[in-house]
Amino acid sequence: MTKRKFLNIINKQRILIAIIILVIYLGLSSENFVSYGNTVNILMQISINGIIAISMTILLLQGEIDLSVGYNMSLVGTVIILLQGYGLGLAVVCGMLTGILVGVINGLIVTKLKLDSLPVTLGMMVVLNGMVLWLTKTKTIRGTVDSFLFLGNETFYSVPYPVMIFIIILLIFILIIRRTLFGRNIYAIGGNKIASRFFGINVDRTRFISFVITGFLVSISGVILASRLNIASPNLGKDTPLFVITAILLGGTSLWGGKGGLVSTFQGILLFGIISNGLRLTQVPVTWHLLIKGFLLILIVSIDGYYVKRAKFR
């Protein structure tokens, strides 16, 4: 293998290498890190954000974004907790319909009114926050039905349900992205929107479907979140967009569309999960976490931007 080829591989797999280095470092410095319990713990922590990251990747690949995911998840959870008394099935269905409806509204506004998805979903984020505050009356509400807790807290052959759901959804969407027309169209739109329209791709429909998928996946993570914590609170989901976008960019998916994929997103979210876990295990004070994660986001988008800029000038 020549030197150049070797460097090329390193450059392409830099996330994987970062994960390996981090795992070795944490494994040496903290005795609790390498254990079955902690591994499951990390997977458990990334599964809720991971499911959202799948849908966000689909949006980012087309150059769209959805900042309302966090409060949408929170709203779904709130609806479920509040309706629990009327029957668990009804509550879950209503909650998921709410989440999907938000996705539909986002999609309709972006495609029919032809607005930028960033400010629209920013506004939607504030609206949803208001609705959660209204539903919870700004208080934390505890769930009453204990049978609902199994989904978030129990295990199937010692694999927690959330992790299983996350892995299954991830595999399904990897297949969809790689093997279907819809997946092809997503990359085409991200590469060049106008050209894809001229090639007969229904750009608006693909974008609309992506927003609906986002609503659907967000509502699944809302169900898991509600089941895991068994509370509805206006503070849930506040930092979700930041974490999800950071993780996706960390994986190497570009903000500008057309570059990246779900495998890189999985790597990114795994790396992000390991970093969060490592911060906790090495006893970095909680007050530092937000600072470190925000700085990470800026650092990564800078590197991403640097590569884009360099590629342009070549």
Place this chain on the structure above:
Amino acid sequence: MNKERFKYHLKQQTILIILLALIGILALVSPSFRDPRNFVNIIRKVNIIGIISCGLTFPLVSGGLDLSVGSVFSLVGALALMWQPKGLFIAIVIPLIIACAIGIFNGFVINKFNVSPIIVTLGMLSVVQGIVLVVTEGRNQLGDLDHPYSSIAKSNLLGINNQIVFFIVITIILGMLLSRTTFGRYNYLVGSNSEAADIAGVRINRIRLLAYVISALCAGIAAIISTSRIATARPYAGQGFEFEAITAVLIGGNSIGGGKGSIYNTILGVFIIIILINGMILLSLPYATQIVVKGSLLILAVFIDFRIRQRKFVV
């Protein structure tokens, strides 16, 4: 003045008409709105959000956006009260310099790495909020009410409260800066077509950087005025201010795409938002409704902005 021109001027002042209508309706419906004390209340709120929004107008006009103003507000407020015992100068100047440094960092990253301003300043929002938490250890900072620092907002100049004086002076300075200086005009150029501006010899990077510095500095000044009045700084004091400011700026008729807008528009937008919220409080609508209305207003503002831009392209 003929009819055509009258119609044109009427269209130009749509926002002002909406504002006056809003005031008229609220004054009719709610007796407590007419109370002079409520007027003071409104001015107090307008003053803080107004200064932040006026600063935010600069990045917006030059085609960017600054989401970190709320966190900068929290940081400067906390630092100012922490360093109050060390003297007035340190308590005011050093936090403002730190605010400027945050603005420089924002501008630098956006220029150097060509990254979307929204993402950078979103990251900066958490970084600065994180710094606040680290510095204050999550506790409220309490100031001394007898310290000269507290008299900044409380004393009067020629019989007018200093808060109002500050607000008027700052808006006039910023308004002049944006509309009467080369720097201000270049902001519009960079916002409407940065490549053309670059070719024409405008130092676009410097203009953008300065725009972010102004926005961070204004957030800092607003924080000093606010903490000087209430002598308390919560670590999350500025949370949500960025949305209020952006909504105000957009409602006033400034464009999110850049190249359009003025301080005058921003102030009208601020008054609309604040009076609307004030009215909702007086009509005792729940807090959650206020937030829903705020968010819907933001979407509406984006929509109106888009329609105006679209019409411009067609004609």
